[in-house]
Amino acid sequence: MTTTLTETPAGAVTQQRVRPPITRLGVGLGILAVGALVLIVVSWRATGFGVGVLFSGLGEMWTFLRSTLPPHFSSADYSLGHMLGDVASTVSMAVLGTALAMVLSIPLGFLAARNTTPHPVVRAVARTIVTACRAVPDIIFALIFRDALGIGVLPGILALGLHSIGMLGRLYGDGIEQAPPGPRQAVMASGAGRLQTICASTVPFASPQILSNALYRLDINLRSSVVLGFVGAGGIGFTLQAAMNTLQFQLAIGIVLVMTVLILIMELLSALLRSALIGNDTVRTGRRWISFRKQSRSRGNTMPFDPGRVRPHWTGARVGKASIPYLVLVVLGLAWWDAQVPVSELLSSPGAIAHAVTQYFPPDFTTAGSLLRQGMWQSFVTAVMGTFVGGLIALVISFFAARNIANSWVYRVVRVLLVIGRSIPELIVAIMFVVAVGPGVLAGVFALIVGTIAFLAKLMSDNLEEANPGPRGAIRSTGAGAGQEVVAAVVPPALPGIVGNLLYMLDVNFRASALLGIVGAGGIGFLLAQTVQTFDYRTTGAIVTTTFVIVLLIEQLSNWARRALN
Incomplete structure (x- = not known):
């Protein structure tokens, strides 16, 4: 709402409030907000969410935690060397699966983005492929490839690769759509073709997000590869399952601690690479804003301009950025060597993979119809509550985890805590x-809240870190305080990404709630586990198909909300 000054015929000046016009888009956003509020209230009542029951059960939780201490890193028939070997296989599986997903997701992301797709039909097909990969749980992919290729690391690599396309393709497409139109129009005005325009204007803008999201997916895949080991996909997951089945909780917690260290290392590498690619970020320390990159100690220590030199000087930052591709190739080569992927077996098994897929179709919606509907509803309300409560907490924490907002020490501590949670x-x-x-949907809600805080706070803080420092400097020059600067220059450009990530987290939690039911946390997971164990693959296909439809609806809602906020 704005205020204008108007002059009456008598010469007196009056103030009139000018209200923005009521548009279809504004009405749609209002309906969306009201619908979300109603859905949250319904989910709150359906899950019986409350923290009182959690406090009453802290004694039982402490008893369980005491049974896991002190952690063990070996047992009578399992040495530390065996554990490190299994961990290496798990890391190789995650690295190769993420690399496969990244290679396939980049072209899908450009085809799925509204501003780079060659045709709306191509965009719809690309979005459908991405959604289908995200809707099928990675454990189902692992079962399909295990039946076709046998037990080993290869089914895990393919399962992680295909399932990760659902996340990376979605985030890549959304990130490309956020590219500012100005550079694109300038390149097109110079006579460049479509491909040249994309390479010159869109790729440089999207490159930091592409690498950042790939690294983020890598630490997700590190965790997922542990779960895939439960179904014979290799790695440390098989040992973790055996330890839990035999009540060796001390060995199980030892495995979890080792994975925590690995993910912490991955977070540090991610921060360094983001710093190298995003550029000159700023960090708030005390009352001063300083450059995240170390500047030269001597103001006069600048390199003179050499008109005869075409290439820029080799500085430390340039060397670090140029070495990133070679570092990635070395890591991929080591992972390939460790995994010992049987390429010949993979090339000769399309028929076996196709046969394994056909076992799930046509889906059977009648055999377990009532259980299917009840389980899906429980999974949905569990995901809504976990996303809502976890998202609120994650939004607050994200300001303390953003490098360009928080104090450097606060930033490091919060990031470490988020890594531990993930x-x-x-x-x-x-x-x-x-x-x-106790068993039920309430346990699933609390588990999803913990996971949502750890993952969504990182994504939201990354959105905040990508704010352009130019508007911040302009607002700061007017005398605005730190809080005003963040609210006016950091939050608005990050808002579409935050909303998109929140809706993306909803369908992530919906799929995660299906797996949590395996251990008694409610939802469709119990029926899913039963159908897999009894080889009722057509009912499993019905679960996967229903999940796909719900995820597709969330995808369309997310795309509309992002366009409305941009």
């Missing part, structure tokens, strides 16, 4: 809450 497998968290509050 490193604990979802099934372990769900078991802890089942012990505390």
